[in-house]
Amino acid sequence: MSNNELPVNQRQSDVGNFMVGRLLPFRKKRQVGPFTFIDHMGPATLSAGRYMDVDQHPHIGLSTLTYLFKGRVEHKDSTGAHQIISPGDVGFMTGGSGVAHTERTPEEDRTGEDIELHGYQVWVALPKEKEEIDPHFDFYPAADNPKWEEDGVAFKLVAGKAFGKSAPLRGYSPLFMVDIHTEREKTINLAGQVAGEIAFVIVKGSITSNGQKVEAGQMLISKTDDRCEICLDSDTQLLLFGGEAFPEEHFLLWNFVSHSKERLQKAKEDWQNKVFPKVPGDNTYIPIPDYQQSKK
Structure with missing residues (x-):
């Protein structure tokens, strides 16, 4: 890793030209391109009485x-x-003007046997002019997403444009998300390969920067757009993501994102008053926590 990146751990700090921390959002960086929130699911072992619901x-x-x-x-x-998402697939639900959803362990997987679950859900903010589009769901099977190998490094393009390739999922603003894995120690130069702000989530293994190891579960954010060099240790997997930043601020309130704080307040009231659209045949309801909105 070159010195234009900033690593972020649970005690957020700077290392060279990187920020390091515990996923998005964190104190020093609220958004990377349009990416607003990252939820790490697992790795966890699920079993009877402990399924995902x-x-x-x-x-x-x-x-x-x-x-x-x-x-x-x-x-x-x-x-x-209604879609079952399996490893390598990409599920992309656009909330727009308002959507409700559930996420569960499929019924056919509830056999009582142990199930391993590991993955990520990331929130991608919509540009101001698209915030109120109609909600919809898109699904991209694993087989449709570009995969390639270069100098012993395996790449999967999850979304957007990177490394001269395009994924079926393009999003609503310029962005990229790439799954990268190497068995051997490797240095990757990203100059000219991606456009916009750059961040990395370390899935397994580690990255070494200025003599300091940044390990699985941490996130790195480049302090400079478009260019940086990362040094991956052996048997390391990471998610590379980012894109062009929006010209206006975005704000976050619970599960809602908007450039307008007033719109966030209305969404909160609509959910409390139970006027949101509902999942067909599902009467469950998660109440909004009692906390203040935070700036994104």
């Missing part, structure tokens, strides 16, 4: 991107979409 909850002003390494998640939402 996330009841009905809402979103506005963003798209959720679900990407798994192990296990399966059953997605249902208020548009009527």
